[in-house]
Amino acid sequence: MAAFRLGPEPRAMTTTFDMMPVAIVEGCYPDKFGVPRQPGLASSATARLVLQPPFDTADALRGLEDFSHVWLTFVFHRNPTAWHALVRPPRLGGNRKVGVFASRATHRPNRIGLSLVEIAGIERTPHPTIIIRGHDLVDGTPVLDIKPYLPWSDSVDNARAGFAPAPPPQYAVIYSEAARKTLATRPDGDALVTLINDVIAQDPRPAYHRGNTERLYGVRLRDIDVKFRETVLDGQCTLKIVAIDTP
């Protein structure tokens, strides 16, 4: 298909753009490992999005309470700046390669991420802050822009989505007696169980680790360390919370 071209030759641009964080994420994922691979998968996860100087005025948030969701443009700041033209999405079992621009891989040029999150609240003092829910952002993530979600402009009926046509499968999550006991001692125990279920059900392990029932994994959530292991229950791959390490 032809598209109009103003000049005969493609143009080059050597300008670069210096971006400042407008907000910083304070959230429940201290590490990259375990962070949901898309927003909305862990719907219980909340975070604070604290505006940064010189953008930290409550005026900049005026009217945002009339919207239910926002887009966040952020930087995968904990990722190396190296990028590759081809990546191996976990959805393809880590075997097949696709182009970096045909994926949402975190290793990418400019390390730009995009997340659609729910607005759970807005605080104006002492620091202008948006409380967000269902996020997929590592604690400390710099956010470069915040825009309201417009349903009539931002959603497409019958879109084709290649290798990722549906949400990834969820796994059953079970708890050891020891893990249950530790959680029972926490005032935020119920919220933690919901968060652990959301996060572990997605199986944060690399695709090629599936089927390995020997190895023990650790995911940090808030201030706890969740130890889990694959186990087989009724012939089904299940993820078992073996222990909870607390500070």
Next chain:
Amino acid sequence: MAAFRLGPEPRAMTTTFDMMPVAIVEGCYPDKFGVPRQPGLASSATARLVLQPPFDTADALRGLEDFSHVWLTFVFHRNPTAWHALVRPPRLGGNRKVGVFASRATHRPNRIGLSLVEIAGIERTPHPTIIIRGHDLVDGTPVLDIKPYLPWSDSVDNARAGFAPAPPPQYAVIYSEAARKTLATRPDGDALVTLINDVIAQDPRPAYHRGNTERLYGVRLRDIDVKFRETVLDGQCTLKIVAIDTP
């Protein structure tokens, strides 16, 4: 609503991030004036998205043909870098102010734009290029990232969208005999009529110019200059294409 906070105090970040264009837009809108205020409003508008060195490898686009839409993160490079905490959206008639983060205004911190566009084709030689349709990007726009649209992650049922709950109204567009004649001389005349209808029907004028039937406006599309004026037809505000100036 409370969200978990790891530390007692909000953190500050003074790091900035230097971004390189991964692609440049070659499109039908040489100027800012007339560009649709959201993608999808001018569904006929096509553009070429030409990958830039060092990202200009066809590998980076592998598998993208299996997706129908992409998100583009770009820079409003023709806008001043100045920003204001409060903006006056055209949707509110230019009277009411809302916070910059509750709007998609182009005058914003980091000048970051976000567009959902349809993939109309992919070219691999001589320059890796995505042909996009239904875009809202000025010719020459630097694109910082390209990501596939994921329907199960990127759309929300029953989202609330404050002051912009539905697409903006469309106006009737009529043509003078002179404009019709000029368009008939162009090999791309039919495509131009579709594009002109799409663009002018949205009324690109500032909200406070509505009702002014005196003033003549010019919108550049591709290599033509479209002159239009508000007129009243059957008691309805109508936009009349008065003349088409060609090179």
